[in-house]
Amino acid sequence: MSRRVVRQSKFRHVFGQAAKADQAYEDIRVSKVTWDSAFCAVNPKFLAIIVEAGGGGAFIVLPLAKTGRVDKNYPLVTGHTAPVLDIDWCPHNDNVIASASDDTTIMVWQIPDYTPVRSITEPIITLEGHSKRVGILSWHPTARNVLLSAGGDNVIIIWNVGTGEVLLSLDDMHPDVIHSVCWNTNGSLLATTCKDKTLRIIDPRKGQVVANNFEEPVALQEMDTSNGVLLPFYDPDSSIVYLCGKGDSSIRYFEITEEPPFVHYLNTFSSKEPQRGMGFMPKRGLDVSKCEIARFYKLHERKCEPIVMTVPRKSDLFQDDLYPDTPGPEPALEADEWLSGQDADPVLISLRDGYVPPKHRELRVTKRNILDVRPPSGPRRSQSASNAPLSQHTLETLLEEIKALREQVQAQEQRITSLENMLCELVDGTD
Template sequence: MSWRPTYRSSKFRNVYGKAASREQCFDGITITKNVHDNHFCAVNPKFLAIVTECAGGGSFLVLPIHKAGRIDPHHPKVCGHQGSVLDIKWNPFIDNIIASCSEDCSVRVWEIPEGGLRRNLSEAVLELYGHSRRVGLIEWHPTCSGLLFSAGYDFKILLWNLEVGAAVRMLDCHSDVVLCMSFNMDGSLLATSCKDKHLRIIEPRSGKVLQEADCKSHRVNRVVFLGNMKRLVTTGVSRWNTRQVALWDQEDLSVPIVEEEIDGLSGLLFPFYDADTHMLYLAGKGDGNIRYYEVSTEKPYLQYLMEFRSPTPQKGLGVMPKHGLDVASCEVFRFYKLVTLRGFVEPVSMIVPRRSETYQEDLYPMTASTEPALTAEEWLSGTDREPVLMSLKAGYRRPGQVAFKAPVKERRSGPGNGLDLLDMVPPKTENELLHMFFRQQDEIKRLREDLVQRDVTIQLMELQLNNLRNNSS
């Protein structure tokens, strides 16, 4: 038996993370100091929302996504809550609608004007009351724009029909605080993790628990459905307080399919899954690292790819929806990272190192669109539908402007040979070194293609010359 490790062939094996320059960050933001384990950040192709520190109530900023730079300390805020804001989420189908929940026991839905706020917004479109204690989590239904789920410290999950402005279902199957909620692709199943150390899969219309696991050896914090793979991923802590990731079969939660220890750090691990690329990202709260894996239905199930490292610790991360990515630069994922100590939000792009002269069909399959698949009434009556799909090809622009341009470095003086192998400034991090390597690989490939093209041109000219000689003779 060979001792050599085996590597799966994958187009995502060399994906690397690229942090934005300081000019492309959102600076001067008083990010909330609340210790609640949420992201405090939400993003879509129009706006970036960040929960801020505020005396005497709760507020959050809403900034146009393309207006980066230093933010005026008196910039208008959304400030209607009487308690600290604990979670915010953009409607996946309407870019101007955002929901928030708070320690004041309410859930509120806001409409942001086109172009952003010009004055403080204190009147919500809807104010929803039904929880007896503070509300820590909210989640939009993935295929229906009019349904919103909220989880409170009263151990209950409420389903709000925004078309009638009232709670239409109550899921009362938890014995402690709900830590995380995640829907499958069509919204027919809801997975929850709870402080009572149980992982549950629930039928969200009736509140019936379909599967349940008592996770004593793997204390689950976060859970996420893996698209249509009928699998779940959880992050948590082992008996020895090491951070773990586990993969589960949604039909049988008796034992995880695979369980892997990550490290001994104490911060929470936030999981993010991209159903289009089958990539799983694990970002640590309190550290600056983002590990990423490729998920498959065969062993080893979780194939480690690489790690983005940064010296700036993250409090939370917002994720840009797929239709907001820069497809011309082969960007497959983008985080917006909250850095509390410096008070700024830093975009981090995950990029496939590929020269994109044309639209890359294999990197961007049909993805969930901004059109809901069904109405709230249809879903409540028992209908399930897969998301309406769209192509990202319309977002491709040929002279592709990359999402974040790297600063131009000085080259060594002297005669060049068409390939700059040495920069005046050496790479400072592993990510910069990888980026330099892939850039040089692309340059070598381009030069080879040029040589082949020149050979073809020379051969054609020789043939034409021979024809001329034969005709003259």
């Protein structure tokens, strides 16, 4: 008799476990909009969930530690005039999140570390450029303030959130509705799927499709026959892909290897209730002391339940083989560097001592002066007047005025920060 050779892998025994009841987030009115996004986004500080809201679109942001029953009057992030369809945390600033809506706009929000008293209604910036609903958002993995959006107009727009400008618009690549968009590791290429059943690899800066209509797949994995949307999550550190079926009640996971048969089924985590959506924690937000290699946030109709994937180990020591250096919160490039053609891999950090999120960092938007790019309206000045050099006295007066205004703005910002800190102390004192 021949003995079956068992494939060696440290991930063969990965198992999933739902968090205890007191670690879930209860009484959340999860959105009922029929859209294919995950409806949930999470980072090491916050959990964000798209919720039902009258008179427009909204999502709720909770500190990770605020588990249990959520007060029905808990402040929301609300400003869209139609349902929110997708949300995505900035990978380089844990206090910044973008939202996309049926109202054709994208809004970028600054979330404070303290719990606000009222709903957040003023975004840092509103990005307008799509002609139909915007249903897909994805931040660039290595360049600061670069955000991708895709809409029902079959257009992909890449923005510089720091200035509010459109960096690139890819408007002739997809003949039908775009279903998903994903960056590669260094953000040099995009992979998209479309209603025309074609997978495209796109170089966005060249505006070219560099590969599509692939030949035979390297591996074919038969799934169940349900017609729900599959939400894939890939962890490059472990080479594991997790497939979560929307409307399904299971998470299937597979290890990807470089040798045939390339895709190896590991296991399935199943629970009783179907998932309405799913959030996936970045690796830096995991508990390395418990050998967590993935953590999901599963949306039910009225709650969110964490699900932890763990590799069973007996040792209490840091497991180097499970936790290679992983992308941290620092960008590797500025937006204009990336646009000019530069590429850079993510800036990696070690998880040996665990990860502590940095304190609140504000995103500042500097809009380009519209007068720099457009001729002034109104009656045109004479040639001699418009070209006349400013006197030294006039220049000095303008510079003094600018300096005084800057000092005034800085004083007001310090005053705002002081009031926010006082408010935070008052709120903490009444908890």
